[in-house]
């Protein structure tokens with residue numbers, strides 16, 4: 001039997017996701033044995049800085065992709081939302097399994113919802129996307145940066161000066177946290193998820209036909225189409241991590257892709273939202289990007305990027 005080397009970040013979430021995929025492959029009878037190889041990425045090492053300031057997207061995958069190109073590993077399981085728009089030559093996303101709950105959740109002291117938090121309450125998040133959307137609804141709240149893995153953040157809610165934190169529902173449930181810890185599931189009408197949130201990307205070499213053939217059996221066509229639309233949108237607007245942006249697509253009963261996307265100013269005062277419906281996922285994503293740019297998102301993005309210079 002062929003031995004497959006699976007590369008993974010060492011975080012508990014990464015390991016959990018990786019082991020889940022290995023289990024799925026075993027379950028469908030893939031004729032492989034598996035070896036896990038831990039890889040430390042830049043994103044794991046730099047914990048004290050906002051991600052958007054240290055390079056953002058790609059930070060959690062670059063070293064892993066290099067190891068794959070060097071044939072030190074054969075496959076890797078990533079959170080789709082950590083994946084840059086373009087993959088290095090020679091690598092592909094071999095499969096996208098069914099998406100988990102894509103929503104963000106609010107976890108607060110006294111189990112308060114977003115609209116019930118006390119005036120001026122402190123909310124922990126390091127995501128520009130979450131910050132802008134939260135401030136759009138509750139401009140009085142104070143957003144305080146927080147980093148670290150999910151367990152660390154939950155602990156900080158108890159030990160540090162936060163009244164609430166925001167996390168992805170998918171990460172929480174994959175880590176075995178029960179829905180009871182959640183104070184409120186934020187609906188996409190309030191807080192549009194990150195592009196790819198809740199989905200996994202399993203990456204391998206383009207020419208590894210044997211692996212590709214088995215990975216294909218784990219593929220979820222609906223999730224695939226939805227994520228394609230979201231990523232086409234992100235690509236169109238330039239996919240920068242410095243700009244509050246989000247996109248979430250579903251497949252409706254008519255088999256159309258329905259994409260909701262937004263671009264906002266950092267303080268959430270200006271927020272442009274678009275909904276685009278259509279059969280062709282990539283076209284839907286690109287159209288959402290084009291429309292938002294026409295409405296002024298381009299100007300907004302340029303202003304944000306200029307301030308960073």
Ligand SMILES: NCc1[nH]cc(CCC(=O)O)c1CC(=O)O
Nearest residue numbers: 079081167168170171197198199
């Ligand atoms: N930002 C880090 C990150 N990358 C992927 C997830 C888990 C959720 C997912 O797979 O989308 C998380 C945690 C979070 O945002 O709370």
